[in-house]
């Protein structure tokens with residue numbers, strides 16, 4: 001037994017399940033097992049060449065020192081231009097906060113807003129880290145769940161009835177992880193009506209999958225539509241998914257100046273600043289040639305079409321159509337029952353040991369009985385994984 005007494009704070013959270021499963025898959029591969037990892041949401045593409053070149057040039061030019069805690073002026077300008085170009089949103093550099101990934105920006109936002117006991121509404125199925133970020137910041141996650149029958153989308157009535165006097169935040173993510181589901185304009189407008197009337201609530205829109213979207217209608221972010229509450233919307237994005245830059249760790253938000261100032265204070269006392277080299281690379285990604293966005297989106301869409309059909313054809317699995325991101329989220333309740341297993345965690349463990357395919361159980365996303373397939377891997381791995389699963393489940 002360890003003699004170290006750990007804080008109540010750290011004991012209240014669990015490790016990220018997506019990271020845990022992908023680490024396990026990596027370790028099994030290193031140990032010689034032929035594991036196919038459909039676990040992490042990480043594009044298999046290389047970071048574009050001109051972005052890597054910008055990083056090398058920044059290093060050579062001596063951009064190797066501390067920067068402003070929440071991002072260089074050059075990167076903040078590039079982010080303002082991006083918001084204007086892609087989303088029609090006008091921000092000043094003073095309204096931009098840069099962090100080591102969208103994950104840190106989401107954490108800083110929550111840390112700057114939540115007091116002990118404050119509630120944050122999270123729409124399930126949700127990205128694994130939202131509830132634990134809220135808990136780390138002393139808040140209470142309030143989960144609003146939607147199943148496959150409602151297309152995994154929360155209704156305005158559900159959101160309305162989850163709101164209490166303690167509600168301070170709502171996390172929104174479209175296209176969403178783990179479902180890939182995207183809210184339509186009328187759905188967004190209806191949600192906006194409920195939230196606009198609630199002046200204490202800050203909406204965090206996590207737009208990280210903005211560019212991995214193939215829905216018919218133009219993609220929209222809440223700040224474009226919910227203009228009456230613009231000052232209470234934190235629009236979060238990053239370069240990880242769109243530009244295949246997960247390891248560079250750059251995410252950002254456009255938000256109210258007071259909130260941004262508070263987040264800078266947190267950066268200054270924690271990370272100081274995200275890597276100066278990564279910031280130069282992110283600025284190059286946002287300002288340079290954008291044609292690779294469509295090329296990567298098309299590749300993901302092609303994989304989606306294959307994966308959606310293949311997963312739906314697996315015995316006991318059923319998934320709803322997705323309009324973006326790089327996941328298929330399957331309702332696996334029948335498969336769990338047919339195989340005599342207890343739950344989705346047991347299903348994922350069984351699939352990993354018998355078929356050597358790494359998937360993330362739905363419970364991690366607040367949706368027990370489900371399982372997540374990431375198709376951010378290459379097409380060959382994807383086809384082979386489906387062959388193995390078909391054999392195992394049939």
Ligand code: PMP
Nearest residue numbers: 101102103127177208238240251
């Ligand atoms: N939000 C969602 C929905 C995600 O899937 C991810 C992926 N890890 C993130 C935020 C964080 O991205 P990053 O920290 O790499 O910018």
Ligand code: GLU
Nearest residue numbers: 016018019039040041177
């Ligand atoms: N967002 C990705 C995923 O859900 C990467 C891992 C993580 O940070 O959660 O798999």
